[in-house]
Amino acid sequence: MNERVISPLNRVEGDLDLKVIFEGRKVVKAYPMSRLFRGIEVILKGKYPMDSLVITPRICGICGGSHLLSAAKSLDMAYGAKVPPNAVRLRNVLTLAEMGQNDVRHTYLMFMIDSVNRKYEKLPFYRDMVLRWAPYVGTSYKQAVVWSKRYAEIYAIFGGQWPHGSAMVPGGITAEPFPNDVVKAKGIIRQITAEFLERTVLGGPLDQFLELESVEDLEQWAKDYPEGDVSKVWNYGQSMGWHRIGKGSQFLMSYGHVNVPEDYDPANSREKLVFSRGILDLNSWDRFEVDPNNVLEFVAHSFYTYDLGDRIGLNPFMGQTNPLPPNGKGKYTFTKTFRYKLKDRYVAPEVGALSMLVVAGNRLMTDLVKRFGTNVLAREVARFVRLALIHELILNNLDTYDFNGPTYIKPQERQFAMGYGLVEASRGSLGHWIVVEDGKIENYQVVTPTQINMGPEDPEGNPSHLTMALVGTEVEDLSNPIEVAHVVRSHDACMVCNVHVLDGGKEKLAMRL
Amino acid sequence: MRNLLWLQGGACGGNTLSMLNASDPDVLEFLHQHEARFLWHPSLSPECGGDLKRLLNSILEARLELHVFLFEGSVITGPNGTGQYNMFAGKPMMHWVREIAKRAKYVVAVGDCASFGGIPAADPNPTQSTGLQYHRKEAGGFLGKDFRSSSGLPVINLSGCPVHPEWLFTTLSMILEERITQGDLDDFNRPKIFYSTTTQFGCPRQPYFTFKIASKELGHREGCLYFELGCRGSYTRSPCNNILWNNQSSKTRVGTPCMGCTEFDFPTFNFFRTEKNRSGIPKRLPLGVSRGSYITLSAIARGAAPQYLVRPLIKREGNWIE
The missing domain is CATH 4.10.480.10 (Cytochrome-c3 hydrogenase, C-terminal domain)
Structure with a gap:
């Protein structure tokens, strides 16, 4: 057996070290290790509840808008706020714009540049991949740098700035847009559609792409529009075996995304959403509602301790963040373990773009998963499909904006209250839980998608999704375990991780990407 | 070609994403115009693991010249002064920061956390975070108030959560064109043109x-x-x-x-x-x-x-x- 630690495995947001144990060339165990603790939940305790709107977006530089929406929804619920339809539309636009930005940057800046890895040098299409996707110089890479920031401009028109605006508040949104703002935002999204999405990403018309419903349709698209990156990724990805690696959890979960403006009710865990909320069992294709009361966090293998012992799981409303120095026995990461209690079992689901689309019943992605299962290639295709949908939804929400309606209804702040905000962030399901006592934050817990995917095993020793996805992965060359990196980065991980390679406890070999 | 190195400590990556929002010039154009390159950047570079460690060690051993060291995020010194709340490439990030800062011609704190400690250093400062050369209002921070990079300048602070890309690239261009002086900086070592x-x-x-x-x-x-x-x-x-x-x-x-x-x-x-x-x-x-x-x-x-x-x-x- 041969143990390798990849430290850091970068191009993920945050800090991740990955310990992988091989038998021969096959991964038999994997331990994702988060090596950074910032103590945000500890800092929030005792503060004014509205401070969460300023502090929590700063948890993450790439999905701060999702944290802001989670925080605002938590306070909507805690304060019993009424949120006018206009505010819901603008919150939708803000988070969709952030997601568009993410999907472009993650795909091109963080994931696709691995296609120029030396493993693929001999392939006939290697030159084409380098010309398109090589960092700093590839044609599509450069386009991604130019166009991804335009999504952030849409965010800024209504949210002031991206990253780290605080325009979403309980009761709505701070902005009061004029028609020129809406005209400008629509102009930008149309321009991105014509000059980047259709030209570079899809290679063909957006309307037509949105009609694809099956693998056959996608195959046909790749024939009709072979120059689009989605076609290239689909074809080259299969040649490189990306559809055969990275199968993990057989449960897909999504908290759902894009609220229906006239039907917003933060206190209803079955709120009406364009992308529905649920958890899907891929063995039976049974679909279940998500009940936030069934969310549990464990710390048996995390650098934290619970007052009542480390074997129990706590719902975030009762959650605790008591950090330990990072050298405890049996503990190896600053990530807690997420589990969803489904009937009588604890489920470790996969979250992310693929889960979001399949749970919501997207036909193309459902067909793809039914044929191939979950895998690295499916996750990349899902991000392209989601990007296409985002463009349409941003326009819809702007088109229905009502200039005579308010964007904010001041809620009554409460001295004692509880609330949660479940949203679908770019990289998967994100939840905030707040408990207010005496007008101050008594407890604030944030459960992130990266934690759901990449947590350590639970007290029973059952692994979380990423570990399941890595185990069984066969690498062609132990000195260049690029397949492992593909699996990690296909998840849009939110950690800065590194890959060291250890042999007999002594570092000898590093991963070169 | 001038070498830049960007590392992240107690950070959210927001300054990195803000840099990617730069336009006229954007990040690729800026590097090209100024004949500069990132030796490594956590979100942009292909290298990871051992390749990165070799690269960092080449800087420490002065085999590779480092023009500008950019640091994003707070310097985490907890728990109990060990820095173990932020491990990077096999050791506490704070050790890398101290050693690399000695080798850099210029050191730039990118964002409020690197400048002053920011959110991680907020009460009760659970990670014992601090800024590179300030802790809140007090000069000193992690590197000490007498620290000077080899250019003779203290850490140049670009506060803001995040920093605006135009403030960042303008300051970097002044650095790379060798025209920045102590007189350009305010009492907190921030460029006066942006923070007056x-x-x-x-x-x-x-x-x-x-x-x-x-x-x-x-x-x-x-x-x-x-x-x-x-x-x-x-x-x-x-x-x-x-x-x-x-x-x-x-x-x-x-x-x-x-x-x-x-x-x-x-x-x-x-x-x-x-x-x-x-x-x-x-x-x-x-x-x-x-x-x-x-x-x-x-x-x-x-x-x-x-x-x-x-x-x-x-x-x-x-x-x-x-």
Whole structure:
């Protein structure tokens, strides 16, 4: 057996070290290790509840808008706020714009540049991949740098700035847009559609792409529009075996995304959403509602301790963040373990773009998963499909904006209250839980998608999704375990991780990407 | 080709994403124009693991020249001074920072956390975070107040949560063109051209501030956010309303109060409300204004307020403005 630690495995947001144990060339165990603790939940305790709107977006530089929406929804619920339809539309636009930005940057800046890895040098299409996707110089890479920031401009028109605006508040949104703002935002999204999405990403018309419903349709698209990156990724990805690696959890979960403006009710865990909320069992294709009361966090293998012992799981409303120095026995990461209690079992689901689309019943992605299962290639295709949908939804929400309606209804702040905000962030399901006592934050817990995917095993020793996805992965060359990196980065991980390679406890070999 | 190195400590990556928002020039064009390259950047570089360690060690052994060391995020020294809350490439990040800073011609703190400690250093500072050369208001921070990079300059602080890409690239161009001097920096070693005026300069709500007309609730274009809604714009030094965010807007332009994120004391908490003393005067007064003159000025200004400003300008009715 041969143990390798990849430290850091970068191009993920945050800090991740990955310990992988091989038998021969096959991964038999994997331990994702988060090596950074910032103590945000500890800092929030005792503060004014509205401070969460300023502090929590700063948890993450790439999905701060999702944290802001989670925080605002938590306070909507805690304060019993009424949120006018206009505010819901603008919150939708803000988070969709952030997601568009993410999907472009993650795909091109963080994931696709691995296609120029030396493993693929001999392939006939290697030159084409380098010309398109090589960092700093590839044609599509450069386009991604130019166009991804335009999504952030849409965010800024209504949210002031991206990253780290605080325009979403309980009761709505701070902005009061004029028609020129809406005209400008629509102009930008149309321009991105014509000059980047259709030209570079899809290679063909957006309307037509949105009609694809099956693998056959996608195959046909790749024939009709072979120059689009989605076609290239689909074809080259299969040649490189990306559809055969990275199968993990057989449960897909999504908290759902894009609220229906006239039907917003933060206190209803079955709120009406364009992308529905649920958890899907891929063995039976049974679909279940998500009940936030069934969310549990464990710390048996995390650098934290619970007052009542480390074997129990706590719902975030009762959650605790008591950090330990990072050298405890049996503990190896600053990530807690997420589990969803489904009937009588604890489920470790996969979250992310693929889960979001399949749970919501997207036909193309459902067909793809039914044929191939979950895998690295499916996750990349899902991000392209989601990007296409985002463009349409941003326009819809702007088109229905009502200039005579308010964007904010001041809620009554409460001295004692509880609330949660479940949203679908770019990289998967994100939840905030707040408990207010005496007008101050008594407890604030944030459960992130990266934690759901990449947590350590639970007290029973059952692994979380990423570990399941890595185990069984066969690498062609132990000195260049690029397949492992593909699996990690296909998840849009939110950690800065590194890959060291250890042999007999002594570092000898590093991963070169 | 000049070498840049970017590392992240107690960071969210927001400054990195903000840098990617740069336009005219964008990041690729900027590097090209200035004959500079990132030796490594956590979000952009292909290398990881051992390749990165070899690269960092080449810098430490002076086999590779480092022109600018950019650091994003707080320096985490906890728990108990070990730095183990932030491990990177096999050792606490704080050890890398100390050694690399010695080798760099210039050191730049990118964002409020690297400059002053920022959010991770907020009370109760659970990770024992600090800034590179300041802890909050106090000079010193992680590297000590006497630290100078080999150019002779202290750490150049680019505060802001995040930093605006134009502030970053302008400062970097001054560095790479070898024209930055101590005289260009303010008392907190921030470039004066960006951190001299307050956020209020260029704010469209300025007339409302002048005549003491308050917006009493969020969600409106009119009225000043200072009096009731906790806006820090009159005592925070930043050019946010002159150099707009994402080429589009700013917080106060979309009705969000300024949170004071370019200052050493960010985050001050109690956001979205103005704390007042018993006589109803805001506890934090505009920069350089005394309590006495504030009271006198307010009475005169309110009395002289143009009538068209004390009622809604666009909407037919509403009592949010006062």
